[in-house]
């Protein structure tokens with residue numbers, strides 16, 4: 001029997017959720033034994049595979065690039081997991097939401113700079129009007145709150161999912 | 177003479193005296209009803225609606241904190257419908273302002289955050305509003321971040337009922353509702369505020385806080401035990 005496949009994705013977040021993932025320490029070996037990690041900032045693959053069983057998504061959907069990625073990921077993923085507060089509520093990336101894109105870019109690239117003022121128009125993807133929770137854009141199957149979710153919670157949830165159970169996220173909460 | 181009313185909560189027989197609320201009798205009998213705006217020692221306003229219960233014979237949900245007990249009542253506190261409503265209320269409290277627990281002075285010392293965990297709220301179904309909401313940091317010692325205010329009006333009540341200053345009031349309605357100091361003047365210019373800090377102590381969230389504390393310090397952590405409220409709560413009912 002082939003192993004289930006696991007992916008982790010990093011959208012608009014600080015990578016803290018991925019740091020917490022790494023904090024699983026030696027339990028990472030156990031996870032690697034039970035699942036193939038096929039796509040992640042932690043591995044080399046550049047293209048999201050055609051089918052992935054489990055995918056942890058860190059971060060809010062903030063740019064056109066995030067939007068394109070998450071739609072593709074949703075199509076190709078069995079169980080999609082909103083991984084951490086930014087994915088679930090937009091959290092810190094969402095702090096820009098009440099400000100609006102234009103005033104935000106002006107503040108960052110015009111008002112506070114002396115060298116080459118001007119918002120970037122090439123290479124970096126355009127911002128969406130609001131940083132959005134993942135489930136406002138695509139269907140999400142499981143939510144793992146926390147900023148970041150603890151390594152224990154990630155481990156327990158992955159084990160539950162790999163064994164076909166709905167994860168028990170008791171004790172998880174926003175912030176912390 | 178006190179009249180005793182016998183009635184039922186969740187099928188168990190309980191008794192309360194004239195003038196007691198459903199919430200008070202439930203608490204006495206170890207029946208847990210989630211609350212938010214209620215605080216022992218302050219008057220009840222029923223503003224947060226978290227303690228809503230069902231009373232047989234009435235199609236309306238009724239807040240347990242402001243509904244007085246009566247003979248033969250049949251109260252239910254735990255139906256699926258009630259749990260659903262409570263979760264929606266918490267969702268709305270979160271989404272009507274901007275709550276970002278990870279960078280909030282009240283992180284891990286917040287009644288709203290605790291309740292979300294208790295009711296197993298792991299995401300919000302309602303859309304993001306992200307309103308533009310202000311902060312008033314004009315007071316020398318304290319500040320209010322309206323982004324975190326849930327309009328429980330504990331600050332309004334403690335200032336009026338315990339401190340006797342009545343600095344705080346409520347202005348506006350609907351989603352534009354705000355607590356204000358001295359009829360809408362900046363807190364720092366308030367002539368009625370005594371700087372006692374009671375509002376900061378009773379605030380269940382990160383809306384009211386002491387200045388000069390970092391988020392990491394968790395300014396709400398050392399929330400005092402509110403001795404003045406304990407005394408109030410124990411005072412016999414004046415009739």
Ligand code: SF4
Pocket residue numbers: 175274275276277278280281282283284286287288289324381382383
């Ligand atoms: S007030 Fe409470 S719920 Fe709101 S952001 Fe702060 S910790 Fe979170």
Ligand code: SF4
Pocket residue numbers: 320324325326327328329330331332355375378379380381383384
């Ligand atoms: S400032 Fe705090 S105590 Fe006052 S209404 Fe808002 S949440 Fe309640």
